[in-house]
Amino acid sequence: MxxxxxxxxxxxxxxxxxxxxxxxxxxxxxxxxxxxxxxxxFVFSIKYRHGKHKAVQIEGxxxxxxxWSLIPLAIFMIFxxxxxTLYFREAMPPKDSMEIFVVGKQWMWKVQHPDGVREIDQLHxxxxxxxxxxMISQDVIHSFFVPAFRIKADVLPGRYTTTWFHAxxxxxxxxxxxxxxxxxxxxxxxxxxxMEPAEYEAWLQAGGGEGSLASTGQKVFQQxxxxxxxxxxxxxxxxxxxGVYGRPVLLDDGSSVIADDNYVRESIxxxxxxxxxxxxxxxxxxxxxxxxxxxxxxISYVKAISTPAQREPVxxxxxxxxxxxxxxxx
Amino acid sequence: MATVATPKVETANYLNTDFGIKSWLxxxxxxxxxxxxxxxxxxxxxxxxxxxxxxxxxxxxPAGDLLQAETYNKMFSMHGIVMVxxxxxxxxxxxxxxxxxxxxxxARDLAFPKINLLSWYLYIAGAGLMxxxxxxxxxxxxxxxxTPFSTTFSNTHVITAALAIFIAGFSxxxxxxxxxxxxHRMRAPGMTWGRMPLFLWSHYATSIIQLLATPVLAxxxxxVALERLFNIGIFNPQLGGDxxxxxxxxxxxxxxxxxxxxxxxxxxxxEVIACFSHKRVFGYSFVALSSISxxxxxxxxxxxxxxxxxxxxxxxxxFSFLSYMVAVPSAIKVFNWTATMYKGSxxxxxxxxxxLGFIGLFTMGGMTGLFVAxxxxxxxVTDTYFVIAHFHYIMVGGMVMAFLGxxxxxxxxxxGKTYPDIWGQIAAxxxxxxxxxxxxxxxxxxxxxxxxxxxxxxxxxxxxNVLSTAGASILGVGYVLPLFYLFWSLRYGKAxxxxxxxxxGLEWKTTSPPPKYNFEETPxxxxxxxxxxxxxEEAPVVQ
Numbered sequence: 001m002x003x004x005x006x007x008x009x010x011x012x013x014x015x016x017x018x019x020x021x022x023x024x025x026x027x028x029x030x031x032x033x034x035x036x037x038x039x040x041x042f043v044f045s046i047k048y049r050h051g052k053h054k055a056v057q058i059e060g061x062x063x064x065x066x067x068w069s070l071i072p073l074a075i076f077m078i079f080x081x082x083x084x085t086l087y088f089r090e091a092m093p094p095k096d097s098m099e100i101f102v103v104g105k106q107w108m109w110k111v112q113h114p115d116g117v118r119e120i121d122q123l124h125x126x127x128x129x130x131x132x133x134x135m136i137s138q139d140v141i142h143s144f145f146v147p148a149f150r151i152k153a154d155v156l157p158g159r160y161t162t163t164w165f166h167a168x169x170x171x172x173x174x175x176x177x178x179x180x181x182x183x184x185x186x187x188x189x190x191x192x193x194x195m196e197p198a199e200y201e202a203w204l205q206a207g208g209g210e211g212s213l214a215s216t217g218q219k220v221f222q223q224x225x226x227x228x229x230x231x232x233x234x235x236x237x238x239x240x241x242x243g244v245y246g247r248p249v250l251l252d253d254g255s256s257v258i259a260d261d262n263y264v265r266e267s268i269x270x271x272x273x274x275x276x277x278x279x280x281x282x283x284x285x286x287x288x289x290x291x292x293x294x295x296x297x298x299i300s301y302v303k304a305i306s307t308p309a310q311r312e313p314v315x316x317x318x319x320x321x322x323x324x325x326x327x328x329x330x
Numbered sequence: 331m332a333t334v335a336t337p338k339v340e341t342a343n344y345l346n347t348d349f350g351i352k353s354w355l356x357x358x359x360x361x362x363x364x365x366x367x368x369x370x371x372x373x374x375x376x377x378x379x380x381x382x383x384x385x386x387x388x389x390x391x392p393a394g395d396l397l398q399a400e401t402y403n404k405m406f407s408m409h410g411i412v413m414v415x416x417x418x419x420x421x422x423x424x425x426x427x428x429x430x431x432x433x434x435x436x437a438r439d440l441a442f443p444k445i446n447l448l449s450w451y452l453y454i455a456g457a458g459l460m461x462x463x464x465x466x467x468x469x470x471x472x473x474x475x476x477t478p479f480s481t482t483f484s485n486t487h488v489i490t491a492a493l494a495i496f497i498a499g500f501s502x503x504x505x506x507x508x509x510x511x512x513x514h515r516m517r518a519p520g521m522t523w524g525r526m527p528l529f530l531w532s533h534y535a536t537s538i539i540q541l542l543a544t545p546v547l548a549x550x551x552x553x554v555a556l557e558r559l560f561n562i563g564i565f566n567p568q569l570g571g572d573x574x575x576x577x578x579x580x581x582x583x584x585x586x587x588x589x590x591x592x593x594x595x596x597x598x599x600x601e602v603i604a605c606f607s608h609k610r611v612f613g614y615s616f617v618a619l620s621s622i623s624x625x626x627x628x629x630x631x632x633x634x635x636x637x638x639x640x641x642x643x644x645x646x647x648x649f650s651f652l653s654y655m656v657a658v659p660s661a662i663k664v665f666n667w668t669a670t671m672y673k674g675s676x677x678x679x680x681x682x683x684x685x686l687g688f689i690g691l692f693t694m695g696g697m698t699g700l701f702v703a704x705x706x707x708x709x710x711v712t713d714t715y716f717v718i719a720h721f722h723y724i725m726v727g728g729m730v731m732a733f734l735g736x737x738x739x740x741x742x743x744x745x746g747k748t749y750p751d752i753w754g755q756i757a758a759x760x761x762x763x764x765x766x767x768x769x770x771x772x773x774x775x776x777x778x779x780x781x782x783x784x785x786x787x788x789x790x791x792x793x794x795n796v797l798s799t800a801g802a803s804i805l806g807v808g809y810v811l812p813l814f815y816l817f818w819s820l821r822y823g824k825a826x827x828x829x830x831x832x833x834x835g836l837e838w839k840t841t842s843p844p845p846k847y848n849f850e851e852t853p854x855x856x857x858x859x860x861x862x863x864x865x866x867e868e869a870p871v872v873q
Contacts, residue, residue, distance in 0.1 A: 022706055023707060037668055048607070049675075049677075056674075057863045058609070058672070060614060069662055080703070082706070083703075083705040088643060139478075139483060140476075140482075140483050145713070150709065174788065180403075182479060185399075186784035186787065187399070
């Protein structure tokens with residue numbers, strides 16, 4: 001029965017151990033104070049019960065009030081600082097993280113690995129690496145929640161959000177949608193499969209999709225005729241996109257913006273919002289024409305042509321959905 | 331003390347001076363309106379409780395087998411909506427507050443008796459529309475109406491549910507307005523602010539929130555309706571809107587609303603602890619001012635509901651810090667209540683058991699609030715059963731305990747009758763045990779990672795869910811018990827006399843039930859609140 005009655009969740013990432021430490025600290029401190037209050041009430045109820053003594057009227061005590069305001073406040077500040085430290089670390093993925101894209105939709109998780117492997121409701125990742133997730137929703141708000149990693153981030157329509165983790169223990173872990181998203185909300189669950197790096201490589205070789213995400217992006221880029229205006233020289237009607245990603249872009253109103261995922265996405269779907277200085281707002285919108293997957297592919301492509309060492313797409317692989325006899329989910 | 335021959339002569343009071351249905355439906359007497367509210371919110375409480383029952387039954391087994399997913403989603407949505415907007419928000423203010431605010435300051439009625447009646451009709455209109463929504467198919471957005479799900483994707487009765495809350499909101503605004511004006515303008519001679527019972531301070535703080543925050547909820551719900559009806563892009567990014575805008579607007583009301591739902595309960599507890607310890611409340615002015623600071627700071631913490639929603643990390647930092655600030659005045663209250671018992675003369679009558687139960691459960695709810703205010707911890711536990719347990723400890727463990735404690739405390743004043751104390755004590759103990767068994771396992775479930783609003787769940791969560799459901803059935807029995815003995819007391823209860831508990835406060839100086847205009851003569855107050863040194867310790871009446 002005990003395997004069906006866990007009292008503490010599995011910890012399988014650096015972040016999980018760090019959070020457990022804070023949680024235990026909170027349990028001890030808050031538990032002690034709660035116990036103290038319970039004991040006081042209990043003792044007073046017995047000791048000062050009616051009929052033993054006459055009640056002694058006491059006005060109050062300003063020094064006591066100050067004491068029991070300031071001491072809790074000081075303790076609260078420890079909770080605050082410690083929690084904020086973990087939160088900030090969680091908000092800032094390390095620079096060289098492996099990037100995986102996640103698209104949430106009613107009611108499934110679609111995952112795209114950088115070299116083209118796609119999965120649904122499953123995410124295979126290597127252990128001992130920083131993995132960064134860039135996520136977007138195709139419909140309502142979802143939330144990507146992996147209890148074993150103690151991470152959760154809402155997945156919004158119309159904007160990318162990110163989270164990251166560093167798994168320390170191979171195994172299979174729950175993936176839950178934590179933001180109520182409609183009828184089958186509780187069915188929007190999946191598995192995170194953490195593998196030894198070598199196993200993961202082997203899995204990638206076996207899995208494979210139709211070429212890397214960037215090469216898919218390149219195809220979309222050509223099919224839609226983007227290259228007609230976004231030429232790789234300075235003669236195009238739109239800006240040259242080479243070397244743009246991750247750098248500041250000067251806009252026609254004089255301000256500037258970093259060309260990150262959200263900016264590139266906005267420029268595709270709502271081109272008039274932030275027009276690059278020196279260009280006319282003539283680009284048509286691709287809202288409703290592109291799926292979120294295609295937008296992600298385009299972003300990967302724009303990113304690829306901005307990276308000095310252009311990684312050529314890995315060769316085509318047979319499309320085999322990732323399935324295996326997986327061990328018990330933790 | 332009670333003798334066999336209790337005189338049967340009934341003095342003229344607010345219950346027996348007018349008769350007939352019309353005398354109730356057109357009454358402007360704050361005491362009668364309080365009773366109208368009491369009956370209405372009790373019905374809504376059991377409607378919401380029925381949904382909770384179905385939720386707990388469904389969660390007995392991991393598979394979603396009792397209800398369909400869609401039905402289950404409607405159950406938790408309507409449980410939340412009914413309990414929050416139609417029970418918890420009006421619970422103490424509209425019943426006990428309505429009854430007691432004029433009595434406690436020595437006034438004949440509230441400042442605007444007709445507006446008071448209007449507020450009850452608005453409540454009834456809202457509640458009626460909500461019942462209509464329920465019977466015509468219900469709503470499945472959760473009580474939080476998150477966009478764009480509520481505006482674009484749900485195909486249930488979102489508009490009527492939102493409209494029901496919109497209307498009921500005005501009833502809440504009018505009650506708050508009435509209390510503020512009454513406390514400013516209608517205090518009896520000598521009833522200075524510094525002499526007001528803490529019940530009134532907490533209601534003053536509550537009223538400020540009701541008046542200032544509720545309109546924002548009205549706006550948010552109106553915008554949901556506009557986007558849903560006319561496709562105006564406000565929240566849905568596909569129409570050019572921003573889904574987080576809704577969350578900001580919604581929580582700008584709904585976080586302060588948490589204090590609407592707890593501050594009046596704190597007021598009840600201050601009165602009860604003082605009476606049954608036979609002591610002045612320790613640190614009166616600190617307890618009074620802590621209510622006001624909770625009301626003010628409560629407006630500045632809303633985005634702590636959104637730490638994982640995609641807000642700026644720096645904004646999150648500020649909101650986490652302010653959330654700890656608002657915890658300080660709550661801690662002050664708990665310490666002062668405990669200190670009030672020190673060197674008291676403590677009687678364990680029913681209201682006191684409820685009040686102590688409140689302190690215990692509210693402390694646990696407050697302590698776990700410190701967990702979720704911590705950014706790192708919130709990332710893991712938000713939207714899980716940990717949060718469900720946390721806020722039920724505050725709202726149900728806290729506020730419902732306080733509500734019942736208050737009802738039991740002032741029942742002799744309201745009805746003129748006493749109930750059997752032993753039955754009250756049994757009910758209080760049952761509720762306390764049932765509550766803990768229901769919600770404590772949910773803390774563990776939440777930390778394990780069980781998300782809220784799940785119709786089906788992985789098998790390893792079952793044992794804790796079974797415990798929770800078992801607790802809920804005990805809790806249910808506890809909630810039904812008072813219905814029986816309180817109704818029984820109306821007919822068979824002994825006459826209470828003006829002050830059966832030997833309590834301080836103006837409301838105990840008039841007869842029970844009070845006369846139509848509360849006092850024969852306008853009282854002149856020459857004493858501080860909680861002048862228990864001037865009141866004999868022996869209870870004069872009943873058991």
